[in-house]
Amino acid sequence: MEGKDKSSVLNVTSEIGKLKTVLLHRPGAEVENLTPELLERLLFDDIPYLKVAREEHDFFADTLRNNGVEVLYLEKLAAEALENKEVKTRFISQFIDEATVESEDLKAALTNYFYDFSNQDMVDKMMAGVRKEELAKYQRNSLYDQVNDFYPFLCDPMPNLYFTRDPFATIGNGITLNHMRTETRNRETIFAKYIFENHPRFKDANVPLWFNRNETTSLEGGDELILSKEVLAIGISQRTDSASIEKVCKKLFNMNSDFKTVLAFHIPTSRAFMHLDTVFTMVDYDKFTIHPEIEGPLTVYEITRDDSKPNGLNVKKQSIILEDILEKHLGRKVTLIRCGGGDRVHAAREQWSDGSNTLAIAPGEVVVYSRNHVTNKLLESYGIKLYVIPSSELSRGRGGPRCMSMPLYRENL
Known part of the structure; x- marks a missing residue:
């Protein structure tokens, strides 16, 4: 430039x-x-x-x-930074940990959920937050899941x-x-x-x-x-x-x-x-x-x-x-x-x-x-x-x- x-x-x-x-x-x-x-x-x-x-x-x-x-956009750069599969895997794991998801079963379910998206759609979804109904097939069996069942989000939005x-x-x-x-x-x-x-x-x-x-x-x-x-x-x-x-x-x-x-x-x-x-x-x-x-x-x-x-x-x-x-x-x-x-x-x-x-x-x-x-x-x-x-x-x-x-x-x- x-x-x-x-x-x-x-x-x-x-x-x-x-x-x-x-x-x-x-x-x-x-x-x-x-x-x-x-x-x-x-x-x-x-x-x-x-x-x-x-x-x-x-x-x-x-x-x-x-x-x-x-003009560069945070969401675009973030998606472009995840082209390497190992980096993407590490990123998803760290994101879920920092979203304070405590249930190991829920961590696994969210990991699979995020992997189903393209990089851009995944970043956008992480920023938007994940509502409980978006993982409709997830069975809330753990004590953690059941105690926290009242809260509408699995991962909070980031407004x-x-x-x-x-x-x-x-x-x-x-x-x-x-x-x-x-x-x-x-x-x-x-x-x-x-x-x-x-x-x-x-x-x-x-x-x-x-x-x-x-x-x-x-x-x-x-x-x-x-x-x-x-x-x-x-x-x-x-x-x-x-x-x-x-x-x-x-x-x-x-x-x-x-x-x-x-x-x-x-x-x-x-x-x-x-x-x-x-x-x-x-x-x-x-x-x-x-x-x-x-x-x-x-x-x-x-x-x-x-x-x-x-x-x-x-x-x-x-x-x-x-x-x-x-x-x-x-x-x-x-x-x-x-x-x-x-x-x-x-x-x-x-x-x-x-x-x-x-x-x-x-x-x-x-x-x-x-x-x-x-x-x-x-x-x-x-x-x-x-x-x-x-x-x-x-x-x-x-x-x-x-x-x-x-x-x-x-x-x-």
């Missing part, structure tokens, strides 16, 4: 460099397997209407393509998959393959694991792992923001542990990455502040859209390499306003654009529908949800070019354009 370095399959050294390749997941049948009783378990606040959600997502994908972005930002994150030429906070979402990372280990596009690229899914502490991609080629920001949040950030720092500093500083932002633990990128995204060299409550003073930990320390890290705690910490590390004056214009009512409403969660496709050019009209008008007044996408159904999952995308390749600034 024009403008890309053929020697590397991954390259993300900023939040705003021209986007060349992105990973998406088109919402599938998993969304239609949401029920009111399962919303809390599956981390949703509402049930999107799949037909319209797909139309909105297709508009999003076409917006990216029309601006020169190569959060269209938020591809979280299961892994591209940092430089490597990734964090994340261990996510909840069992519901941690299963999502299995697809990325097999893609990077087995897909022809990635398997021989020796992609560095800055974090691995077998860790016991949690890390999610929505908390990882790349401020510059040398500075990474990670949120200590509802979904990301401080211990995970230390693990990432050690890998980055010891594996010869170009990153010199990691800023750990301690943000409030709440649904509204779920990830760092729900309250704070970069839209231009010197401009950020933010939730007003993130301005500070914040507790920020500045982490650098220090081989004289027992753990090899120097951690400096600061109480500082957001503007000052950004200006210090970017070396320029910055402008903070408040979600909802700082108005208490507008900010609360548009924060709920991810007004601070934008996806930059180039410096000063961002994708936004149509429903956040107050914030969108404000962004335009600051000279930001907007690509507005419909969002009535996609937004019900509580994630914006950044949440729905995982950049794999950006041009360097």
Whole structure:
């Protein structure tokens, strides 16, 4: 592809460099397997209407393509990564284990069930979830099967998959393959694991792992923001542990990455502040859209390499306003654009529908949800070019354009 370095399959050294390749997941049948009783378990606040959600997502994908972005789909890459029969067998076994299927008879029945599908149909079915009636011939004889007979699914649906930002994150030429906070979402990372280990596009690229899914502490991609080629920001949040950030720092500093500083932002633990990128995204060299409550003073930990320390890290705690910490590390004056214009009512409403969660496709050019009209008008007044996408159904999952995308390749600034 024009403008890309053929020697590397991954390259993300900023939040705003021209986007060349992105990973998406088109919402599938998993969304239609949401029920009111399962919303809390599956981390949703509402049930999107799949037909319209797909139309909105297709508009999003076409917006990216029309601006020169190569769009890849998680479900397609996952299916293509399973061409080797041994890999497919291992994948099915691991998937069933991580779906917490305890009955050995049921494991065998599910294994046979999945093998009857083509690779693509199998991946789609795994993502959608397996209802009990789909294994109608299976005899529930074990104690486990009979005690759990009330539950409608043999394998839970995975409706959060269209938020591809979280299961892994591209940092430089490597990734964090994340261990996510909840069992519901941690299963999502299995697809990325097999893609990077087995897909022809990635398997021989020796992609560095800055974090691995077998860790016991949690890390999610929505908390990882790349401020510059040398500075990474990670949120200590509802979904990301401080211990995970230390693990990432050690890998980055010891594996010869170009990153010199990691800023750990301690943000409030709440649904509204779920990830760092729900309250704070970069839209231009010197401009950020933010939730007003993130301005500070914040507790920020500045982490650098220090081989004289027992753990090899120097951690400096600061109480500082957001503007000052950004200006210090970017070396320029910055402008903070408040979600909802700082108005208490507008900010609360548009924060709920991810007004601070934008996806930059180039410096000063961002994708936004149509429903956040107050914030969108404000962004335009600051000279930001907007690509507005419909969002009535996609937004019900509580994630914006950044949440729905995982950049794999950006041009360097």
